[in-house]
Amino acid sequence: MLKLSKKADYALMALQYMAMVRSGETSPFNPNRIVNTKEIAEEHHIPLELLAKVLQTLAKYDMVESQNGPKGGYLLAREPREISIAQVLEAIEGPLGIADCYHEKDEHAPCEQIEHCNIRTPLLRVQESIFHLLNSMSIEDMMAEPPLIIVESRKTKGVQL
Amino acid sequence: MLKLSKKADYALMALQYMAMVRSGETSPFNPNRIVNTKEIAEEHHIPLELLAKVLQTLAKYDMVESQNGPKGGYLLAREPREISIAQVLEAIEGPLGIADCYHEKDEHAPCEQIEHCNIRTPLLRVQESIFHLLNSMSIEDMMAEPPLIIVESRKTKGVQL
DNA sequence: TCAGTCAAGACTAAAATGGTCGGAGATCCA
DNA sequence: TGGATCTCCGACCATTTTAGTCTTGACTGA
Numbered sequence: 001m002l003k004l005s006k007k008a009d010y011a012l013m014a015l016q017y018m019a020m021v022r023s024g025e026t027s028p029f030n031p032n033r034i035v036n037t038k039e040i041a042e043e044h045h046i047p048l049e050l051l052a053k054v055l056q057t058l059a060k061y062d063m064v065e066s067q068n069g070p071k072g073g074y075l076l077a078r079e080p081r082e083i084s085i086a087q088v089l090e091a092i093e094g095p096l097g098i099a100d101c102y103h104e105k106d107e108h109a110p111c112e113q114i115e116h117c118n119i120r121t122p123l124l125r126v127q128e129s130i131f132h133l134l135n136s137m138s139i140e141d142m143m144a145e146p147p148l149i150i151v152e153s154r155k156t157k158g159v160q161l
Numbered sequence: 162m163l164k165l166s167k168k169a170d171y172a173l174m175a176l177q178y179m180a181m182v183r184s185g186e187t188s189p190f191n192p193n194r195i196v197n198t199k200e201i202a203e204e205h206h207i208p209l210e211l212l213a214k215v216l217q218t219l220a221k222y223d224m225v226e227s228q229n230g231p232k233g234g235y236l237l238a239r240e241p242r243e244i245s246i247a248q249v250l251e252a253i254e255g256p257l258g259i260a261d262c263y264h265e266k267d268e269h270a271p272c273e274q275i276e277h278c279n280i281r282t283p284l285l286r287v288q289e290s291i292f293h294l295l296n297s298m299s300i301e302d303m304m305a306e307p308p309l310i311i312v313e314s315r316k317t318k319g320v321q322l
Numbered sequence: 323t324c325a326g327t328c329a330a331g332a333c334t335a336a337a338a339t340g341g342t343c344g345g346a347g348a349t350c351c352a
Numbered sequence: 353t354g355g356a357t358c359t360c361c362g363a364c365c366a367t368t369t370t371a372g373t374c375t376t377g378a379c380t381g382a
Contacts, residue, residue, distance in 0.1 A: 001254035002163060002291065003261060004284075006371065012280045020279070036327065044277050050372060056329065069380025070326045085287070093162035100164060116205050118181070119173045122303040123165075126246070126294060130163065133290050142283040167340065197359070211341060217361065230348035231358040 008092045010054050014040050015063065015088060016142045019080040023143065036073035054092065061091040080143065086134035098130065099123040169253045171215045175201050176249060177303045179225065180241040184304070197234030215253065222252040241304065247295035259291065260284040 004012075017040055024031035037055055041048040055074055059066045063083055064074045076083070090096055099120060103109040114120070165173075178201055185192035198216055202209040216235055220227045224244055225235045237244070251257055260281060264270040275281070 001169075001250050001257035002259055003257075004259055005369095008162075009260075009274075009280070012284075013274070013278065016279045038327090044279075045273050047372060049374080052328075053330090053372095059328090066328060067380085068326095068328050068378080070324095070382070072327045072380070074328090089162050096162035096164075098163055098165055099170075112206050113170075113174070117174065118177045118205075119170070119303055122298070123173075126298065129294050130291060133287060137283070137287065142280055166338090199359095208341065210343080213360075214341090214362090220360090227360065228348090229346095229359055229361095231350060231356095233348075233359045235360095 004089075005093060007050070007054050008089055010044075010046050010051050011058060011088050011092050012085070012139075012142065013044050013046070014051065014055060015058070015076070015080075015083065015139050017043060018064065018074065018076050019139050019143055022076055022080075025143070032075070034067060034071070034073040034075050039073075057091055058088075061087075063088065063091065076139075080139040083139045084135050085137045085139075085142075086131060088139075089134065096131070096134075098127040165250075166254060168211070168215050169250055171205075171207050171212050172219060172249050172253050173246070173300075173303065174205050174207070175212065175216060176219070176224065176237070176241075176244065176300050178204060179235065179237050180300050180304055183237055183241075186304070193236070195228060195232070195234040195236050200234075218252055219249075222248075224249065224252065241300040244300045245296050246298045246300075246303075247292060249300075250295065257292070257295075259288040 018035055020026050021035055022032055027033065037048060037052045040046075040055075041051045055064060055066075058064045059074070062077050065077045066072070066074050086096070101111050101114050101117070101120060103111050111117075179196060181187050182196055183193055188194065198209060198213045201207075201216075202212045216225060216227070219225045220235070223238050226238045227233070227235055247257065262272050262275050262278070262281060264272050272278075
């Protein structure tokens, strides 16, 4: 539950990687170098074609710029700090909302339950908190993180930050 | 994205309703009365059979107690404040985790990317925040909320609480 | 021109989700 | 006491979503 889709995972990985490359972290002698789909896919062991599709949508949403031809590839279209996690997730998976109270068939009609819905208001509060959190974090915040070695239990819950 | 499943919605609605009934809010003369699936389904306009299944799993996780036979139904097994939203979601949709870094086939093996995963640590931070939020809210917090009349735009994002 | 790159779409397989059905079990009352 | 009735229960099916693959085409630079 609440798990990110693979595509969203891949998008974040790719953007983080591009941000690292751009900063010169991975290859100090040529920051700003362009990276292509294959490189990212091999680096992270993810299927090439799927990543390609993800990068296409990121390009469509102006988060990366594509360059065609040999030596082509992608680069970040903005500063890493200007790309929020919320923006990435919305680009890949559509508008985010814990409670979106709209009819499935007709975007503009409210859902069947709305007249008798007792949980809407509190859920909207939860939703706003999550939005705020995801909007406040950017790709920059994902850089230079030492990978965790310890695989902690999935039972750890409710830990205060 | 991040949208709750129908089942999760129904579970929360049902629990909130049962909490209201129990408090005497809906029918002052007999609080603690037992309610059956049909009543909840009709009250909220949700399909009976699906709600039934949801209530079954809630019973399995000891959030409600079931009583069979005529005049049977469900009641809350605990105080509303002792049932957190996180518990409900986990009961219905399985363990929650933005990033669960496990192999799909083998629960105990880490996922393919973990060795080269650059986004794990920051995502775990996000995840912990959300866990904390969902654990800190209970069914009690969902009671006595006046329904919102205004249908606000789904474009409102990143609003500070 | 040619090889390497992105772009775009159709297509398939598998999983998750939403929804349905025919019972099994408990209670009530003649 | 025994059946009628009302409830929960668990297996089942249909649809949608997701993940992944494949093909074709267009663009670019050497």
